[in-house]
Amino acid sequence: MKRILLSLVIPPFSVCRYGCAGCCAAPIGVFWVAGIASLVYGYLGGPLNLEGISWNTIGLGALLWGIASVWAIITVVNIGNEVCEKKSDSFCRNTDSRLDESDPMDEVRKAR
Secondary structure, eight states, X not given: OHHHHHHHXXXXXXXXXXXXXXXXXXXXXXXXXXXXXHHHHHHTTTTTTOSSOOHHHHHHHHHHHHXXXXXXXXXXXXXXXXXXXXXXXXSXXXXXXXXXXXXXXXXXXXXX
């Protein structure tokens, strides 16, 4: 229940916390932020600069937030299935730096 509630309220964070499908966290975040921006912009009058609330823009924001929430719920629910088998491929987990890569600044210093 906590996963679903977090997916409805803050979709990108629910994917990062409960999922390992990191490729979905960024686009879900874009839809979510665009939905929030559209809700605020619609409340302020929308693209037509109305004196009242632009209900079309509010509807667009609600639709974008809904798309992000449904996408996050689908991602979080499908984690138990064979969607995520490698835990190391997670976008939200820290990755170890490769030891075989050289520092680019060392290359610049050598060129002098």
